[in-house]
Amino acid sequence: xxxxxxxxxxxxxxxxxxxxxxxxxxxxxxxxxxxxxxxxxxxxxxxxxxxxxxxxxxxxxxxxxxxxxxxxxxxxxxxxxxxxxxxxxxxxxxxxxxxxxxxxxxxxxxxxxxxxxxxxxxxxxxxxxxxxxxxxxxxxxxxxxxxxxxxxxxxxxxxxxxxxxxxxxxxxxxxxxxxxxxxxxxxxxxxxxxxxxxxxxxxxxxxxxxxxxxxxxxxxxxxxxxxxxxxxxxxxxxxxxxxxxxxxxxxxxxxxxxxxxxxxxxxxxxxxxxxxxxxxxxxxxxxxxxxxxxxxxxxxxxxxxxxxxxxxxxxxxxxxxxxxxxxxxxxxxxxxxxxxxxxxxxxxxxxxxxxxxxxxxxxxxxxxx
Numbered sequence: 001x002x003x004x005x006x007x008x009x010x011x012x013x014x015x016x017x018x019x020x021x022x023x024x025x026x027x028x029x030x031x032x033x034x035x036x037x038x039x040x041x042x043x044x045x046x047x048x049x050x051x052x053x054x055x056x057x058x059x060x061x062x063x064x065x066x067x068x069x070x071x072x073x074x075x076x077x078x079x080x081x082x083x084x085x086x087x088x089x090x091x092x093x094x095x096x097x098x099x100x101x102x103x104x105x106x107x108x109x110x111x112x113x114x115x116x117x118x119x120x121x122x123x124x125x126x127x128x129x130x131x132x133x134x135x136x137x138x139x140x141x142x143x144x145x146x147x148x149x150x151x152x153x154x155x156x157x158x159x160x161x162x163x164x165x166x167x168x169x170x171x172x173x174x175x176x177x178x179x180x181x182x183x184x185x186x187x188x189x190x191x192x193x194x195x196x197x198x199x200x201x202x203x204x205x206x207x208x209x210x211x212x213x214x215x216x217x218x219x220x221x222x223x224x225x226x227x228x229x230x231x232x233x234x235x236x237x238x239x240x241x242x243x244x245x246x247x248x249x250x251x252x253x254x255x256x257x258x259x260x261x262x263x264x265x266x267x268x269x270x271x272x273x274x275x276x277x278x279x280x281x282x283x284x285x286x287x288x289x290x291x292x293x294x295x296x297x298x299x300x301x302x303x304x305x306x307x308x309x310x311x312x313x314x315x316x317x318x319x320x321x322x323x324x325x326x327x328x329x330x331x332x333x334x335x336x337x338x339x340x341x342x343x344x345x346x347x348x349x350x351x352x353x354x355x356x357x358x359x360x361x362x363x364x365x366x367x368x369x
Contacts, residue, residue, distance in 0.1 A: 006037040008073060008259050009059070009227055015067035015080065016054050028054045030283040031068075033341070036227070041253065041260045043274030043291070045267055045306070050280040052263045053151070056229040059261070060148050069120070072227070075142060079120035084113045144174065147220040151232040153212035157204040163190070163215055164200040170223045189218040194248060210241035214248070221252065229261045234269065246273055268310050271295055276347075279303045285341070289348040299350045299360045301331040332356070 016029040029051040036042045044052050057063050059070055061078060070078035088110050095106045150156035157166055167189055168182045176182060187197040193214040204212055213233060220228055230249065234242040246269060253260060264270050270277055270291070277294050279287040279302065287300040298304050305326035311318065332339070337353040344350050344360040352360060 007035050008038045008040075009036040009261070010071040011035075011055070011059070011068070012071070013068040013083070014055065014058065014065065014070065015082065016051070016058050016063060017066045017082075027283050029058070032280075032283070032285050034278055034285060034288060036259060036261060038226075038259055039253075039257060040276065041262055041274045043270040043277040044261065044263045044280060045265060045270050045277060046280035047265060051283040052265075052280055053231050056148065056231050056261060056263055060146055060229060061143065072142060072146060076120070076123035077143060079123050081117045081120050084117045084120070088113050144170075144223050145226045146229065147223060147225040147227075148229040148231060149213075149216050149220050149233045152236055153209055153216050154204070154236075156216055157212060159204055162201055162203055166204070166215060167200075167219050167222055170219065174223065185222060189222055192221065192252070193218045194244075208241075209237050210244060213237065213241075213245055217245075217248065217252070221256070224256075225258070227259045227261065229263070231263045232265070235264070235266075242269070249273070267306055279306065284351060286351040287349065288341075289345070293345065293348055297345075297348075297364070299344060299348070299363065300352070302326045 012033050014029055014032045015027070017025045017027050020026050032051075032055065034042070044055065046052055054063065058065055058078065065078045065080040067080035067082035068078075069076055069080070091106055091109050161169070164183075164186050167186045171182055171185060186200055190197055190199055195211065195214055195218070199207075199211075199215075204215065207215065213236075217233075233249070234245050237245060249260065250273065252258060262270065262274055274291050276288070276290050278285045279294070279300065281302045287294065287298070287303045289297075294303065295307065298307055301324075305324045308322070308324040312321075332353075333355075334353060337355055339351050339353045339356070341349050341351050342357045342360075344352075344357065345364045348364065350356075350360055
């Protein structure tokens with residue numbers, strides 16, 4: 001989708017399934033692929049339960065990936081082998097009555113799949129290898145270059161630890177023992193997020209919701225990450241505080257050259273903050289485009305439904321505003337013609353079948369005039 005040289009994070013065919021009792025599983029994320037280039041804010045939107053947070057937690061390795069791959073700086077950091085094992089089972093089932101030549105082909109296929117499994121497991125086990133990123137800097141683990149800002153600022157901060165201990169925890173895990181360096185770094189982070197050094201000795205319950213989220217941001221930035229996963233960082237905050245946190249993230253992005261995966265369900269905020277947006281529905285990305293393109297020329301019925309729900313501060317418009325409902329069984333016929341992610345514009349992708357693809361391409365051509 002993008003120039004390989006600019007890609008910082010690449011997610012390929014990511015699947016995250018969770019067991020639900022006997023022989024049942026929940027497909028939280030089902031075959032999702034996208035790229036994030038350096039310095040970009042990539043927005044991931046959708047209703048609650050669609051799999052947005054699961055993707056973020058999987059990238060940062062809080063969940064063990066079921067299938068697919070995640071590459072960070074061209075190094076595989078997450079790998080799942082479920083798809084390879086399923087391919088072997090399907091191939092064996094098809095060749096039960098096969099002749100010798102077909103069985104020889106089966107053995108070759110199984111050997112190839114096992115080789116891919118071994119490669120995935122090897123990369124998974126070695127993704128935290130120590131490497132020297134810059135001359136003059138200490139060796140660091142690649143996974144520390146990805147940090148996460150969690151949704152709930154109350155639940156994500158340890159109530160038994162002071163702000164200094166919370167922000168400095170990553171430095172101590174990294175092996176830094178110089179207390180003077182740690183104190184200076186904590187003060188620097190507090191100033192960076194709009195707090196003061198005097199706050200370092202307080203506990204999380206002594207702060208407001210917006211201040212707690214600033215502490216969470218400071219903790220995430222302490223180790224100088226290149227990619228920050230912001231998991232609905234403003235959903236638990238008041239409206240006025242939301243604007244302050246978004247502006248803070250925007251300033252930090254420009255100041256530190258951050259790349260951000262911004263997870264949210266508020267499309268108006270995502271439009272303001274994101275360069276590109278991926279729309280998720282039931283574990284799949286159904287549309288992916290630039291922020292401007294998505295709002296000016298939405299294609300998928302679910303995207304249109306989300307956009308129709310955005311309220312505007314205009315009473316006359318609100319009286320006449322009509323909500324567009326999305327019903328997959330009525331809006332699509334995938335009984336024969338199966339859907340997949342297809343490119344309908346320069347950087348515009350939609351999850352659709354062949355008939356829908358022709359319709360969307362025609363619409364895209366008409367809208368360009």
